[in-house]
Amino acid sequence: MLATVLHSPATSFPMPPTMIDGGELAALDRIGAVVALRRDQALFREGDAARHCFKVLTGALRGCRLLADGRRHIGEFLLPGDFIGLELDDAYRFTAEAVSDATLMRYSRPAVDRLAQQRPRLARCLLDRICGDLFAAQSQMLLLGRKNAVERLASFLLAMADRSGTGDRLSLPMTRNDIADHLGLTTETVSRIFGQLKSQGVIRMQASSEVLLKNRGGLETLADAA
Amino acid sequence: MLATVLHSPATSFPMPPTMIDGGELAALDRIGAVVALRRDQALFREGDAARHCFKVLTGALRGCRLLADGRRHIGEFLLPGDFIGLELDDAYRFTAEAVSDATLMRYSRPAVDRLAQQRPRLARCLLDRICGDLFAAQSQMLLLGRKNAVERLASFLLAMADRSGTGDRLSLPMTRNDIADHLGLTTETVSRIFGQLKSQGVIRMQASSEVLLKNRGGLETLADAA
DNA sequence: CGCGCGCTTGACTAACTTCAAAGATGGTGG
DNA sequence: CCACCATCTTTGAAGTTAGTCAAGCGCGCG
Numbered sequence: 001m002l003a004t005v006l007h008s009p010a011t012s013f014p015m016p017p018t019m020i021d022g023g024e025l026a027a028l029d030r031i032g033a034v035v036a037l038r039r040d041q042a043l044f045r046e047g048d049a050a051r052h053c054f055k056v057l058t059g060a061l062r063g064c065r066l067l068a069d070g071r072r073h074i075g076e077f078l079l080p081g082d083f084i085g086l087e088l089d090d091a092y093r094f095t096a097e098a099v100s101d102a103t104l105m106r107y108s109r110p111a112v113d114r115l116a117q118q119r120p121r122l123a124r125c126l127l128d129r130i131c132g133d134l135f136a137a138q139s140q141m142l143l144l145g146r147k148n149a150v151e152r153l154a155s156f157l158l159a160m161a162d163r164s165g166t167g168d169r170l171s172l173p174m175t176r177n178d179i180a181d182h183l184g185l186t187t188e189t190v191s192r193i194f195g196q197l198k199s200q201g202v203i204r205m206q207a208s209s210e211v212l213l214k215n216r217g218g219l220e221t222l223a224d225a226a
Numbered sequence: 227m228l229a230t231v232l233h234s235p236a237t238s239f240p241m242p243p244t245m246i247d248g249g250e251l252a253a254l255d256r257i258g259a260v261v262a263l264r265r266d267q268a269l270f271r272e273g274d275a276a277r278h279c280f281k282v283l284t285g286a287l288r289g290c291r292l293l294a295d296g297r298r299h300i301g302e303f304l305l306p307g308d309f310i311g312l313e314l315d316d317a318y319r320f321t322a323e324a325v326s327d328a329t330l331m332r333y334s335r336p337a338v339d340r341l342a343q344q345r346p347r348l349a350r351c352l353l354d355r356i357c358g359d360l361f362a363a364q365s366q367m368l369l370l371g372r373k374n375a376v377e378r379l380a381s382f383l384l385a386m387a388d389r390s391g392t393g394d395r396l397s398l399p400m401t402r403n404d405i406a407d408h409l410g411l412t413t414e415t416v417s418r419i420f421g422q423l424k425s426q427g428v429i430r431m432q433a434s435s436e437v438l439l440k441n442r443g444g445l446e447t448l449a450d451a452a
Numbered sequence: 453c454g455c456g457c458g459c460t461t462g463a464c465t466a467a468c469t470t471c472a473a474a475g476a477t478g479g480t481g482g
Numbered sequence: 483c484c485a486c487c488a489t490c491t492t493t494g495a496a497g498t499t500a501g502t503c504a505a506g507c508g509c510g511c512g
Contacts, residue, residue, distance in 0.1 A: 065368050067450045073371040075364050087357040094364065130356060131313040137363035138301050138320065142291050144370035145299040145410030149468070176491065184371030186469055191492055208477085208491065224293045375500065402459065415500060417460055433509085434459060 024122040027115060028055070032105035037061075037098040043084070045095045052106050053085035059102025060173045063094045064181070074182040076136065077174060079163055087130050100173040144184045147224065152183040153193045154223035157203065161213055168213040176208070197222075250348040254281070257341060258331035263287075263324040269310070271321045278332050279311035285328025286399045289320045290407070300408040302362065303400060305389055309355050326399040370410045373450065378409040379419045380449035383429065387439055394439040402434070423448075 034057070037043060043054065043061060061078040075094060078084055084096055088109060116123035143152055156179065161170045172179070176194075177187045197203045202215040202222070213219060260283070263269060269280065269287060287304040301320060304310055310322055314335060342349035369381055382405065387396045398405070406416045423429045428441040428448070439445060 065364065067368070067372060069450070071372045073368040075367050087360050089357070089361075093361055127353070127356075130360065131315070134313050134356065134360045134363060135315075135319055137360060137367060138291065140367055141301050141363060141370060142293070142299045144367060145407075146293060146297045175489090181371075187491080188470085188493085189468060191490095192468095195492075224295070401457095412501060413459080414461085414502085418500095421460075 024119065024125045025055075027119060027122060028107060028112065029105060031111045031115060032107045035104045035106045037102045037104070039098055039100055041098050043096040043098070043104065044092045046092055048092050050085060050088040050090060050092045050109070052108055053083060053088060053112060054096075054107070055105045056080050056082045056084070057103040057105055060099040061096050061102060061104075062099050062174065062178055062182075063096050065094050072181045073184070074178060075140070076133070077160075077178075077182065083126070083129050086126055087133065099178060149183075149185055149189050149193050150196065150222055151224050152185065153179075153190065153197070154202075154219045156183055157197075157211060157213065158216070158219055158223055161216075168216060170211050170213065172209045172211060250345065250351045251281075253341060253345060253348060254333060254338065255331060257337045258333045261330045261332045263328045263330070265324055265326055267324050269322040269324070269330065270318045272318055274318050276311060276314040276316060276318045276335070278334055279309060279314060279338060280322075280333070281331040282306050282308045282310070283329040283331055286325040287322050287328055287330075288325050288400065288404055288408075289322050291320050298407045299410070300404060301366070302359070303386075303404075303408065309352070312352055313356050313359065325404060375409075375411055375415050375419050376422065376448055377450050378411065379405075379416065379423065380428075380445045382409055383423075383437060383439065384442070384445055384449055387442075394442060396437050396439065398435045398437060 032055070035043075035054070037059070044050070046065060056078050058080055060080075061084070062074045063076045063078060063084070064072050064074045066072050077099065078096070084104075085092060112126075116126060143155055147155065157170070160172065161168065164170050174182075175187075176190045179185075180187045180190045183190065194203075194205070197219075198205060200218075202213070202218045204212045204214050206212070258281070261269070261280070263285070270276075272291060282304050284306055286306075287310070288300045289302045289304060289310070290298050290300045292298050303325065304322070310330075311318060338352075342352060369378055373381065383396070386398065387394065390396050400408075401413075402416045402420075403413045405411075406413045409416065420429075420431070423445075424431060426444075428439070428444045430438045430440050432438070
């Protein structure tokens with residue numbers, strides 16, 4: 001899919017996605033259908049034939065992979081505006097499940113291919129999304145390979161705050177266990193580090209899913225600013 | 227850039243095992259120049275302006291990122307046939323250094339863009355490489371987030387064997403420390419697990435860089451077959 | 453031959469996990 | 483509207499894996 005995706009404008013440096021998203025991605029919506037999921041429902045499972053890709057409209061999903069004995073890793077959380085499955089092979093390579101009730105736009109892959117062929121700027125836009133996913137994965141590898149528990153949670157909170165675009169106020173629709181499976185920790189450790197950050201005064205929480213960043217600079221230091 | 231630019235050859239070097247591109251990539255070589263690196267020399271550093279992308283011809287490189295206090299993570303080892311920097315932003319997002327003496331083909335990005343526009347099948351081929359990198363990164367996240375030391379090393383050895391395409395015989399040009407930084411472990415732990423695998427009889431070693439897989443099925447079980 | 457670097461091995465430590473249980477939270481039905 | 487129950491979160495204590503520190507080994511190269 002996206003066979004023409006490398007057809008880029010003469011200036012090859014990609015622009016920030018937000019600058020060109022609006023018009024180009026709107027064209028996609030005309031070939032999409034809306035899908036609704038309830039909490040914990042699977043959108044697709046690893047290994048399923050990959051006939052569609054998706055864009056999150058509301059809610060949140062998790063992309064997970066399992067080991068044979070049931071250990072789970074969540075590669076990414078998918079929030080409104082995120083695409084799922086652009087990089088498709090012929091099969092989905094992870095399982096996507098709803099973290100909360102969610103709605104998505106569903107696109108057939110051949111239709112996206114055709115549209116991308118007609119619109120090089122759209123193709124470029126989608127390629128940028130894939131490259132963004134790759135960059136995020138590289139950063140997550142650094143986190144998982146070399147950061148301690150405090151650094152992991154601090155990095156996670158900062159990344160979530162940046163993505164939700166609601167300043168220093170941020171809601172976490174996923175459970176502590178989901179967060180643990182994303183950060184390579186356990187529920188208990190995640191909970192303890194939340195407590196630690198609270199008592200240090202860098203965050204405050206109304207509920208277990210509502211976080212306020214009281215000291216972003218402090219968090220950035222804890223995250224190691226890498 | 228520290229690398230030496232050599233003459234541009236008419237044809238390609240010893241090709242990698244994966245010739246599945248059906249000659250599309252050969253077209254690239256006509257717009258490339260050969261670059262040679264010596265062991266530990268940097269091809270580029272994180273943050274450098276990204277004017278080129280590369281293909282490894284001989285030798286091996288590591289793609290690394292650092293934390294502020296010097297902790298290092300190697301996101302990937304780059305072997306003959308691998309591309310580096312296709313997913314370019316305007317700056318390199320990791321540092322690439324030679325693990326051993328190496329030669330690469332260097333391509334200017336605008337030239338690659340132009341060629342990809344003329345050749346959709348080449349564009350597709352390059353996109354597939356990027357998607358392959360993304361899949362590898364997702365697998366590595368699972369490894370770093372949820373596998374123990376034995377599973378990590380077993381997975382690594384199997385992946386390296388698959389990539390080098392030399393059956394069960396495999397050479398590791400990188401140091402134990404490089405392997406540790408790739409697997410989120412320490413030199414000592416990597417060394418201990420090598421010893422363990424040797425005494426279990428699943429591998430044999432002539433030298434510390436020459437590994438023979440004596441029992442691939444056993445290794446796959448140890449790696450968790452995920 | 454000897455030096456330097458990388459690899460190995462051992463003893464001890466620290467960070468995180470595991471196991472266990474108590475404390476919130478929120479959704480449901482009476 | 484409240485009570486109940488399942489689920490999620492928090493907290494505590496003990497256990498385990500891998501890390502740290504330290505020393506010795508071995509190979510390759512000048």
